[in-house]
Amino acid sequence: MLTQKLGSPRIGSQCELKKICSVSNTDKARPKIFQTGSRASVQLKLLLILLLLCSSQLLFAQQSSLSGKIIDSATRVPVNGVTVTLTPGNHVDITDGNGNFYFKSIGAGRTITISAVGYKKRISTTADFQKNKVFAIVPQQTQLSDVVISGNSANPYKALSEMDVKMRGVSNSQEVLRMVPGLFIGQHQGGGKAEQIFLRGFDNDHGTDIALYADGIPINMVSHAHAQGYADSHFIIPETIESTSYKKGSYDAEKGDLDVTGAVDFHTANAISQNTVKVEGGQFNTYRVLAMVNLLGEKAKANNQSWYAASEYRYSDSYFDNPQHFKRFNFFTKYHGKISANNWLTLTASTLYSSWFASGQIPESAINEGKVAYYGALDPNEGGVTSRTNINAQLLTTLGEHDLLKNQLYYSRYKFDLHSNFTFFLVDTVNGDEIRQREARNLYGYNGSYFHEGYLGDVKVTTDVGINARLDVTDNSELSHTVNRYTLVSPIKLGDITVFSAGAYISETFKFNSKFTLNAGLRFDQFYYKYNNKLASDTTLRGVGVYKENNNIISPKINFYYQATDKTQVYLSLGKGFNSNDARVMAATGGAEGLAAAYNADLGTVFKPVKSLLINTAIWYGYLSKEFVYGGDGGTVDFSGRTQRMGFDLSARYQPVSFLFIDADLNYAHGRALDDPSGQNYIPLAPVWSSTGGITYLSKSGFNGSLRYRYLGDRPANEDYSLTAVGYFVNDLVLNYTQPKYEVGLTINNLFNVKWKESQFETETRLKGESPVDGVAFTPGTKFAALAHVSFFF
Template sequence: MSRLSFGSVALPVFALFAFTLTAAAEEAQLDEIAVAAESTSGQAAGPFASAGYVNGLTGTGGALRVVDAASAGTITGAQLNSRPVTRAGEVLEAVPGLIVTQHSGEGKANQFFLRGFNLDHGTDIAIDVDGMPVNMRTNAHAQGYADINFLIPELVGAVEFHKGPYFARDGDFASAGSVRIDYLDSVEKNLAQLSLGSFGYKRALSIASTPLGEGRLLVAGEAQTYDGPWDVPDRLGKLNGVIRYSQGTQADGFSLTGMAYWAKWNATNQIPERAVSEGIIGRYGTLNPTDGGNSGRFSLSGRWSQTDETGITRASAYVIRYQMNLFNDFTYFLNDPINGDQFHQRDQRILGGGEVAHIFQGSLFGLSMENEIGVQTRTDSIRVGLFNTASRQYLSTVLDDRVLEASAAFYFENRVKWTDWLRTSIGFRADGYYADVVSDTPANSGKARDGIVNPKLGLVLGPWFDTEIFVNYGGGFHSNDARGVTATVDPQSPLFTLNRSPFLVPSTGYEVGIRNRSIAGLETSLSLFRLDFASENLFAGDTGTTEPSRPTRRIGVEWTNRYAVTSWLSLEGDLTITNARFTDADPVGNRVPEAPTTIASAGFTLGQGLGWFGSMRLRYFGPRPLIEDNSVRSKPTALVNGRVGYNFDNGMSLALDVLNLTNAKADQITYFYESRLPGEPVAGIADKHFHPVEPTAVRLTLAGRF
């Protein structure tokens, strides 16, 4: 939870407000967006820049969908890849105000923070890659678990982001925001790349495309290993591949894409501060060297679109096979003083779905108007389990359930340009959910249904003096784990009854924003937002039970700046301050644990074309209350990453990344809860548990384009 503390903003972090080039993609119609994105992609510095954005863009399209809100935007693949990052998921920190971190082994889903939310592994941020949802509902570890480790950043053509539940196309998990990632259809030049770095980091990547028939064939492959600084090496092994055939453009064309991903790793999870201060383990040590996991993801997807005199029709479909095994031990000997508290979470599923939509372009009394109608479906067939283990060896079963979960949604949005200075959007979204749970605890089996209808409203005033004003309102929701919706007894103690979770938990968002471009090359936006969440019960995958939560309200301000100073220098700076509170009265306190008050970033990018290039990023993750009364707080984390390199005229490039340049002894994540070490009281000890930031590391990348 987080306190609105303006004093904390005056941190040096914010030597700030450096700013970087805004994507021209937000300013034009569909064909103009593609041209702008393609031209921008060539400007990013270094071997990690996308090799060209050809016939690809995100978004719903439509001439009137220009900018939805002051907090919405588009990022080109080149801008995304200009950032030196520790792990693939961190490239999404190009979305202003988004923190992407890790509290476990490198193959586990990232932890996300945005707008005063600890989003866990994705509960209230919807992530989509190439038309496929990444969030996993009724997941073994966390509701909305978004494993983005299969992302190949160099393949990203563009990223469209929205914040808040204001947009009719966004449904489950999108209350805090949504991120839609589009892959390239082809590359201008083939890419071969090799990276070597500290702590056993090795990565090889190849991307190639060629004409085939009337279209293009793109093939990409990635292999990576990494140990990390941990006393027990991560020994991450990752293989990743993409193959795509496409014809035409996104406005008129189609593509078929296959993806395959596999990874395994050891994990050094968060550790108690007392274990380090007492010398039991070091800062990079572990209390259970057998934690870790593996995961795999295989998908086949397709998209089709056509433009005619009535507008644009688009359709997409996908099928995904996903499996995950996690072995975690967070409390050590609190629950089982003999064997320890390690548990195994297993998730195996096949999911499929799709979307069909049409944008009718026309007029109303001579005014430009669009009507967008869409239908979305998704079905998950899941086997999900929770087992007690010791050194990854089976001890007993807590849960072993089979779940069929299906949903369908209909959305409509009307957009009208009333005058040169007034645009409106009015719409709604209706979602229906069904689940059938077959549990190994018969009392927890059952069927559930739920539905929700949410309004979506937007108003844009301007531009006046290169300034626009945005007003947004909308309802949203996230689904809860279906097992918590049907469960009636504690699976570990069947004599204890449980409160059932609501299936769909509503949210309501409000936002007023302003965006200004009166200074050549500079785009600055300021947003004031509020987001309310209803009371809810949450299913905890780590225990197999439901845990009560309370209604919350977040009020905040977000300031985003992008400045193209010259053709070879761009600056950026972002700041988000959020006040997060429980809105009911409770003696334990009204702070929302883990909700960040302040998130900020600043950076610059140098270089274009041949010759030297460079980039530097500062990311600040402010202190957070760890319990409701705010008596225990985390420390802030400020990290600096840098890059310098050279592009040769023969198509080769060499880059050196320095990660955690200042060697900050900070934490990726901090929690406060009870755990027990050998010899400690049976009830355990409440303590901070942290996952440290990796020390300074260097990575050298050689890339060739041909």
Template sequence: MILRSLRPFWLAILAVHSLSSMAAGIPTLQEVTVVNHSRDLIGEAESASEGTVTARQLATRPLLRPAEVLEVVPGMIVTQHSGDGKANQYFLRGFNLDHGSDFSTQVLGMPINLVTHAHGQGYMDLNFLIPELIGAIRYRKGVYDAEDGDFATAGSAKIDYRRHLDAPFAAIGLGRNGYRRLLGAGSTRLGGDWTLLGGLELMGNDGPWEQPENLRKKNAVFRLSRGDAANGVAVSLLLYKAHWVASEHVPERAIDNGEIGRYGTLSPNDGGKTRRNSLSFEWAKTGEQGFSRASVYAVDNELNLFSSPSGYISGLDGDQHEQADRRILWGGGFKQGWFLGPQWRQTELSAGIHLRQDRIGKVSLYNTVNRQRVETVREDKVDEIAAGIFVDARTQWLPWLRTNIGVRYDHLRAEATPLGGVFNGQNGGSAVAGQFSPKLGAVFGPFKLLGQTEFYANWGHGFHSNDARGATAKVNPRDGAAVQPVPLIVRAIGGELGVRASPLPGWNSSLSVWQMNLASELVFIGDEGVTEPHGASTRSGIEWSNYYSLRHGLIVDADLAISRARFREAVNGGRDVPNAVPLAASIGVAYDDAGSWFGGVRFRYLGAYPLAESGEEKSRAFWMANLKLGYRLSRQLEATLDVLNLFDKKANDIEYWGGACARSEALAGTGGCGSGGAIDGRLVHPLEPRTLRASLKFGF
């Protein structure tokens, strides 16, 4: 059985070996993961809360899920409340980002957040990432950069893949609970200085759940490129497909009273299937007078997700539903920059344009039983266009003073057409919105204080869009009750003061104090097919980030993020924003001196957060640790062991507060369960127990 399951892996090895056979020489394996060093950004950064993370820093990070690479963003928390084929849950700067509603991410120049998505606005599925192929992650927090548009309120990240590998490799990973992963990747030089990179990943996992997850994932990358990100061109084809069975979060009392085990479920056969195929083109040219950047992309995306809204049984047949989304997303951008020289105080002037269209053939919500559709709540066709234009000027006024002044204008237009649903026919129509977003920033320094030190002041406007169905709604699609449409754009205004210093050689430290005002917390609830109003909010916080690169390959990083999130007016008896994490901290130690041993250990702390607006119920704070330990047996062979949840902490990945019913309560009719009622309580999705994963990597 094992040999049979490994058959695709041997094919992958042969493909990688064939791809690399034209390359001259046989490079060593260790050159694959070390590319360059982290930059301290003094003299280059425009704020204290931006940064760049390289492949070197990622290589020694133990990861449970691909999207956890975003935890390199200081203060970012990545969790899951369902199956691992679904987009993760993200938390940053006092935001429960849900599946990405207020954090913008791009991969190879393509936007990942999906508008008007079946499962929630800004749905950001990063399960297609192959961490070993990531070359760099550049992140920014706040609304201060004119190049950032929709969803970039808490921040943004741009993820780039490598354009070549110094050595081709193949890896096989095995672990507890049916985990297996096969990965092969390599690159070869072609004529005309072109390089072709290819990668293939096959993965399966059942997880610790009493209902096996049966996750099956196929992933492929092909990248043809010449030059680099500053001067070059790249064409990338990404192919991804997955299906899985999910164990949703459940009422905690069902675990406490023994109705189900800690890793049990009340709703069988939740889960889904997804695919994402994309083709992208990137071009860049940089010279003495300026630079040019252009990108074009097309994405074919589909999701069928079966869920029980709170992981509970509300009736004898359960309350499972299906959210279906199928779309073609295309777009592109162009940016031109001019270096104006000393007569214009070394001003760098840039201007750009972004265009995007989401052609959503069908976005739907169905009531289901065991994945069989029994009722159509709503079906819609949506066509949504977003265009943005921006101008930015960065000027060095004095040796110790530079400014960044920009403005962005975004125009959104959406057309929603109802296709099905008993009450949904009255919905639909068009919605149009636009917004000017000014951006201001000033940098003071560098000064010879604590080594080299810079001070920053930033302010700006940004926004996130609302679901087009909420912006064109007239009635509740479930019962026909009248509703008010919501704005298509929600404005955000933010400000930040910060400092960045290098107290010792190799030690880079940044400290920032920030505040964000959001005009509305309106969210389209895909589980219900309606928009849920929550009102305006204010968030503020302090963040401290440290990166210390010592000699002999030792790196220490430590981050602390404290935030406060409040509604401006009381909601449901209080002003606390539910699931807004007030305290997050992490510390990591990584070691790799290119010798035999390498690895890293990371500790993460997640503070208790309010579960409801009153603040009376809170989650349980916890800390956990992950470990990666590696050994190079030879120049072409290395072994690694990942120990995830090293100390086997019994905590919860996510906690909510809300109405739910266990199966026994539905059968007995307790609290009105089984006839539309529910019992308020804590809903939890447990942290996965200690998990061991071993891997062998072969170099060619």
């Protein structure tokens, strides 16, 4: 193979150098020309020539390559994603998961510039850096001028995500998802239920078409009792999040199931620089307490060992007339340490418990007729209980030539019990239509990958290969017709579900020069489904017993990156993704159309016209093939045809002065169902126009804050657009006074107290004793809600 591995010298072995540089003491075989009267002079000249040859080759060996590691000066842990620039020549590398960077050929007299968002820029010469390959960078207030547009980054959203997390922070669990430009969420079943997600013209439901991960653990639950891909991220404590990486579209070979509109990875901090205690309290009987503490001292930190724990408890009655009595408890702990010269071990454990009552969705007609208040409830028994416990072990091994080997094992124990009533007395005019969805699940998984950088001539080649395996074992997945929460009227679905999926991928990145980079990837996924039906009355199946099906899919990806200037990157991404289907759909349809293929294309650019302005814009296209869908609320299997979407995204980040940061995102999507006639082919609830943005103020005196907005335009609520899901414009305000030892602050949601509808659906409903009505049912968004907090740092 022609590839030259990292760090391999261009000269011969040490023994060969000794042969070149050695001078024999005997002259028996010396040619006669060297036996003249000027013999000593000639010998001296020859010796000098050989010494110069050796020294030049040794110098070349020293200057032919350069490698190093970047660590955080406060936590002493490696920093991933740091931009290292070698000038002159403007050669760029990005640190890997272990903080390593590498240059094949550096020459003499070069300058190294180390840049990372939220850190002081560091400049050194190659001669100085050779003496200290471990380089500590110092945290500082984030500056947009620190952002480097690099063709080495295979993620065009890298700069945006880094800036947003550093500048805006994460104040609550909902803000975790809102970090993705163009992503909107809606809550319609109380604070303990996963949010409804909207992105790129998709109503992703609770995660059907978007893949979410936390430290490599999949958040989505396949064949869930409520919805395929159900993704409840509330087990993440917001203050533990160090960074968020995301990609729109299905262009990453590493990502498999549910990667249709994109994927989001949440990364918790490997170490914390200080302890924190935080207390919050506000309207609607809302309060929260948080503690984050280091469990090891400074001596352990110096030895590359970190262990901390975080825990939170939250309670709220919320703004509804029917108190939610919402409770959530979270605990999280993480160990990250260097256990040998080449191995880093990361261990995490977390647990979540949450319970709540919900006001649910209210028909517009009932409010207009005065039968229920805007913030009222028609069935006060709605709500649920859920829990999730995670154990996660990751081993990062540095092999020869700085190759990386990653191994991850994870386990989750998950329980879910939800009570809903969407139609009230439509079907059962006596008992009502309340349903119960319940499951208990064990989730086992493994992720493994090998990362190698080398050279094919002067072309830098990066290889990333990996495998994923996941086993979901769900006992007694249940859908029942109930009354008063726990009284059974009739069972609808009951069975055990087993889903095993395995995937393998390879991703090759070719950096041809400082301008052009090509990434090509290929992924294969195999699925095995088993459903043990325990209910003879289930009409979607052929009786009780075990149903087995399997399916597979191949997903190619290709990405082009062109570094037009040191301030401008242009990219074209093409890829195929997919979402899997519910095991009960596979059982009912004999495995037909089990995997829905999605085809995506993006053409975009990231550029900085001036050092204080960052812009990302893209036009995109998406196509989703036909699929069968399991209706978790009714236990039925529905069919939907092909859909097509296209649109554009525009994001801008501007920092006119060091203490002021302005951000704005504008998104447009045009979506239609391809198999339906014109005028009846709208995609219900699909976002059309949306925008978010805000102004953040950061002063050296400690005063800081932000004023933000969210805008979601009107959109069709049904296929012929005879019903409208009304848009909204909402503002939030955050004010803080931060000092080294403490912080006090105030957060206000819905600053101007507008009435808005957070989640909306076309629903046929019937109130008791009345006729059915087909219209929009909705959950109102929050009223003006103020929450104060005080934090102590030590």
